[in-house]
Amino acid sequence: MMKNIKVTDILLLICSLILCFGTAFLFTACKMKDDSSYMTCHWAQIIVVGLGAVLSVTNLTRLFIPRSAGTGIDISNIAVAVLAALMPQMIIPMCMMHTMRCHAVMRPAVIIVSVIIILISVIDMMVTVNSRGERGKNISE
Numbered sequence: 001m002m003k004n005i006k007v008t009d010i011l012l013l014i015c016s017l018i019l020c021f022g023t024a025f026l027f028t029a030c031k032m033k034d035d036s037s038y039m040t041c042h043w044a045q046i047i048v049v050g051l052g053a054v055l056s057v058t059n060l061t062r063l064f065i066p067r068s069a070g071t072g073i074d075i076s077n078i079a080v081a082v083l084a085a086l087m088p089q090m091i092i093p094m095c096m097m098h099t100m101r102c103h104a105v106m107r108p109a110v111i112i113v114s115v116i117i118i119l120i121s122v123i124d125m126m127v128t129v130n131s132r133g134e135r136g137k138n139i140s141e
Contacts, residue, residue, distance in 0.1 A: 005063055008124040012077065012117060013059040019084060019113045020052025027109035029102040030095060041102035044092040048110050051084040071128055077121040085114035
């Protein structure tokens, strides 16, 4: 039986892939230093790529699971996206100069994509709850 795929399912998958691959290849952190070591912003980038991969896998599963389980995925999307948004600077410190690539490119891009994922997940949750009709309705029904 084919699942009824919603626009939010596709948007969440696309945003998750942007967070994963965009952070890996487009809006990257600072490059390797001359002594072949990395600054701490590089490790923030690696973790955000990993969080984007987790979001991509969970949002890919949305295409194959029943609609009722989507709310749980929305909740996990919000938690992981908040963690991804906080990773550069709040959890892992960035470079000291605010003109560096990690501050000017990576951090704003990660925050913007993470906020979009959070907003789409909240909207999807609200639509799913409203489409069920009752808030207390059992998921298995």
